Amino acid sequence: MAILAPPVRRQRAMNKGKVERDALETADIRAGRLMMIPALIIPVLLAIVFFFGFYLTLRNRRLNRGDLGFVGLENYARLLQDDKFWHSLSLTLKFTLTDVGLELSLATLMALALSQPLRGIRIYRALLIIPLMTPPVVGALVWKVLYRSGNGGFFNYFLWEAGLPMQGFIGDPSQAIFSLVAIDVWLYLPFVAIILLAGLQTLPQEQIDAAHVDGANGWQVFWQIQLPYMIPFYIVALFFRVIDSLNIFDTIYGTTKGGPGDATRVLAVNGFETAFPFFNLSYGGAIFVALWLLCTVAGSLLFIWVKRSQAT
Amino acid sequence: MKLQNRTNRRRFVQGAAVGAAAVGASWLPTRTDRIRAMQDSFDWKQFDGGQVRLILNKHPYTESLLPLVPEFEELTGISVPEPLILPEAEYFQKLLLDLSTGAGEFDAFMTGPYVHWSYDSAGWTEPLEPFLADPNMTSPEYDEADIFKSLMDANRWDLTLGGGTGQGSQWAIPVMVETYVQSFRKDLYDEAGIEPAVTIEQWRENNAAVTSGDIKGIIVRGERGGGMTGTGFISSFRGYGGVVLDEELVCQINSAEGVHVAEQYCASVRESGPEGWANVTWYEGQESFANGSYGQYMDCDFFNALYDDPDKSAVAGQVGFAHCPHAEDRDPFSSLWTWALAMSSKAQDKNAAWYFLQWATMKEQMLVATVEGRNYNPTRASVFDAPEVQATMAEWANGTYLPVVLANLGGFATLGWSPQPEQTFVSTRWDQALQEIWAGDGAQTALDSAKEDIDAHLVDTGVRS
Incomplete structure (x- = not known):
């Protein structure tokens, strides 16, 4: 014979479970967001390097003479x-x-x-x-x-x-x-x-x-x-x-x-x-x-x- | 990188130990005696606690220097972390990156005149004359005048494009000098009944005459960007009156002399040289000549230290020396190169770096490096003339080494190139043209094309208008 908990206790238990689940989900979400940081940083770094490299091609930069100015698409x-x-x-x-x-x-x-x-x-x-x-x-x-x-x-x-x-x-x-x-x-x-x-x-x-x-x-x-x-x-x-x-x-x-x-x-x-x-x-x-x-x-x-x- | 560092450290310590043992056993003053003598006349402890970070080329000079470094540390209290030692091509790339980016990873490095022209004009090298002139920084025993003036001058430049060597700032101190010669197999030449060539035509004939069976007549450097045009070839080119850049810095490699020498040179290598010549490095040439596969190697004079070493060479006692081919109505010519020590303008501790440069180029160290480390040719007259050094060199190449090398150093040898900062492009493009001629292109066409590229590059980079 199953012993059923009174409705109030059941409701409390359910609420407690929901709170725990919510807390767990929140922690998961936080951890997930943290773990996504490298995935966000790396493309940003790559983009910075790429755009800096591209910017260099629009200038006349000589290793032995420095930056000789903007040359556009020359x-x-x-x-x-x-x-x-x-x-x-x-x-x-x-x-x-x-x-x-x-x-x-x-x-x-x-x-x-x-x-x-x-x-x-x-x-x-x-x-x-x-x-x-x-x-x-x-x-x-x-x-x-x-x-x-x-x-x-x-x-x-x-x-x-x-x-x-x-x-x-x-x-x-x-x-x-x-x-x-x-x-x-x-x-x-x-x-x-x-x-x-x-x-x-x-x-x-x-x-x-x-x-x-x-x-x-x-x-x-x-x-x-x-x-x-x-x-x-x-x-x-x-x-x-x-x-x-x-x-x-x-x-x-x-x-x-x-x-x-x-x-x-x-x-x-x-x-x-x-x-x-x-x-x-x-x-x-x-x-x-x-x-x-x-x-x-x-x-x-x-x-x-x-x-x-x-x-x- | 870590593995490389560990390996370098291990090799460094092993080398130091072996070298120290060898030095201790020699007729030379002991390490302790040398340190005591040097301390008597100068305050070597002035920068105790400093540090010098080195980058060095993998070279016989480096091998001769490394065992002595602990002595420097003991003398001065300046520490020298394990140097980064790289093969030549990688060495120059790493150094270029460090200097051009201003990273300042290294305080002192090995260089030479053609290379540091680029560095000097860019402000990457530190002028050394203020240190040399300061009695608080330079030992009274240093004796700058003992270093061959022509070699100090080769590393002095006032930054004038196309001229000004021997004037202006001292950018580096020479530690060894090389000139260029025909190193030939005397036994094969005797057997063929031929004398070493005077002209480039005779050179080609000799190379063909010696080619037989497993022996080929000639090996010379062939790798693009590996000094291919800068040793024997430019010596012959200049021996025929050619100039790379004229006074207005216009390229003249396609002159009548340039075409003539290039035609004969490349034809001879094609007829009597290695199949894959365009891939031959200086060390491959040296090894191949020493193992008896070739009748001649036209390159550095000091390579003879290997040729006449019976433990390492199959041709010991069979080598002769002669000047590089030249026009009959002109004197022989040899370009020259000095390996030299220089300081980065971004050096963290310039005083400590200068102490290292000074110590490494003093008589005491150069004598030990020459005798024990077989670092030929030394750049100090006192070391060159030391009886033990003379005795060794006098026997080399069946007695022909010293007369040829002394004649070169006495006047035939001078810088083959005009000072300007785009030297790498000029020499590499000329290398490429020679490879094209060797592969079958017409000499005039290939050299015209190279001249056009070099002139355009020199205008583009502002070296000339």
Whole structure:
């Protein structure tokens, strides 16, 4: 037999509970607001830095001579007429397309291989993370040694041993950009492969089994089931890698510094060199604003693609 | 960063301990004797409790200096926190950021004439002549006149664009000097029956003649922004009468002499040099020559300390020295560079910083750094002429080191560049042009384009109208 509390006591208990709930909610709200502070501060700080950087591009600020006054959009007008800027832009796009294209293709193969129930696959997956843990500039310096000229270089030593002509790699204008792509692929291929592998592993096995029962071969399974299913994962990988490749700096500055000639002088290297060793902070800043614009456009296009793919 | 600091600290302490042991075992006066002798004539404890923060380039000079730093601390009571030591490219970037932003993270640093021209005109370096002239700040034993005048003058500038070196303020004190030479494999040259080249054409022929099998004829610096045009190349260019900037500061690298030397130089490197030349740094050139892969390295003279070290070099005892190629009707030319110590104008404790600079450039320290730390070439006459130093250098390069280097220091060597603050742009753009010529572009076209860019840059930056 249930013992019911008299209505007054019940009401009191309910009121007490409500007060406690309200107090808890108030505390939660306060804690939530406190925790939101960094999320509010960081965009504000970023905006301050960005607008200060943009403001610098409207002035003629030289590191070695100080602020020489307001020049308005002169630095941007100069950009449009600067052959070296357009050369850097074209190199940046060439690097990004080659780099991201190779990474996605190879990462697809790698993800498919890693999704197989092979012996020792877990160890291999763990080893795969090593390049990811390597700071890009360290990776670049290691590769610089591997690419060394003469038979003191790692790759050239094997070419020499095999009686093949030794190569210039990053020291040869026709090979330099592709040699740098190879470094970047080494650094980030595992990252892309892990994203794609995650996609493959969320695909229901029943669909693949059903396709096999219906007589589909491996290629048909990949092309008609796995690939469409993985598109959102490709977009995520693309988003990170396109933005990162457009911004490529450390790998290149750590190895070629933009050379030979200006064969690897991508936008970020051009901007840095203009701003610091050549002291023109304002014009270097304008190059970086152009790079930011490029990244924003690329990021927005990918974002639109994400939205559309979600809608379909 | 923390890891780097710990590593630096550990290496610093290890280096100090090893160095102190080595110094203690040498024929030189002991550390205690040196400190006692110095204290007798000057109040080194005047700024006891002060601090000097250093940033140093990873360089043989730095290696020779570090073991002596505890001695400075004991002598003066001024502490020296572990210095930040970085490879050359990173070093100059870090220093530039510190100086240009006025952060004042470092009080004293390593520099040299072409580099500090930018700093001097921007007001980032502290003039040192007031300290040198003040008997309360500079020991009577300092003997400024003992430092080679030409090298002190190389670090003196009155801020006149295109001239004025050797006048005005003393911006840095030189601690080592390098001139540029042909370091060649005497055994290979003898075998091929050739003499070291006088002209650039002979140089190209020699390089081709020595190239055979696994040996290539020539290695020179090729990295853009890594001193590529500033060592052997500019020495030959000037040896043919070329000038980088004329009196009106108009770029002349595309003159007939400039095109001729660049054509021969780049063709020779393409024919007889490394495949990936555009990536060759000074240390790669030095190592590759020392391991016997090349017939010649045209670069710094003092690199011979490695070449003739039988423990580290495969070519010890087989090296010869000659002047850089030049026109037959002209004297040889060598550009020169001095590593020097300078003070930041934002130094927290300028007196303590000056005490460090003074101490590091005194005879006693330079002698120990030279003999024990193999810091060649010293910038003090008394150290250069010390019997032990002379005896070592006299044997180098089969006896050809001293005659060539002394002839350079005696008059053939002078600053290869005109003083102005946009030196980095000028040299880097010239580097780029040489890489383009090496890759197959016409020399005249590449140098015309570089000249156009340099002239536009000098006008844009107000160096000339």
